[in-house]
Amino acid sequence: MAFVITDPCIGTKDSACVDVCPVDCIHPRKDEPEFAQTSMLFIHPDECIDCGACVPACPVAAIYDSPDSTPASQKALIEANSAFRAGDAGTLAQAEAIVKAHVSAHADLMGIAPAERAAAHAK
């Protein structure tokens, strides 16, 4: 199991989670070239140690503690987290395609300010 970043990160992407992650499994970091090209950040599921440090650091409650606890409206983004690998243009394109499809499918959520979006996930 691993933690999962979801859509409140889109439009926020402040990297607060990166700063507290003890194993550097959240990417892209601000110093990585892909940072400007991705809509959100992603947690590498094989590297995450489930410590939970990123959850309270996130100002918009974008992070869920497992794929199982990720709300139905956010399930597609589990694969985006899983796909992305820093330094790999192919996985960046794959992850971004998933994110863009999610944005297109959830105009309702995208119309909500990032800080309020997580509250709407369960509705």
Ligand code: SF4
């Ligand atoms: S749960 Fe811990 S290891 Fe996993 S992404 Fe969050 S801070 Fe990093």
Ligand code: SF4
């Ligand atoms: S702290 Fe939250 S909004 Fe900021 S980059 Fe991490 S997941 Fe995205």
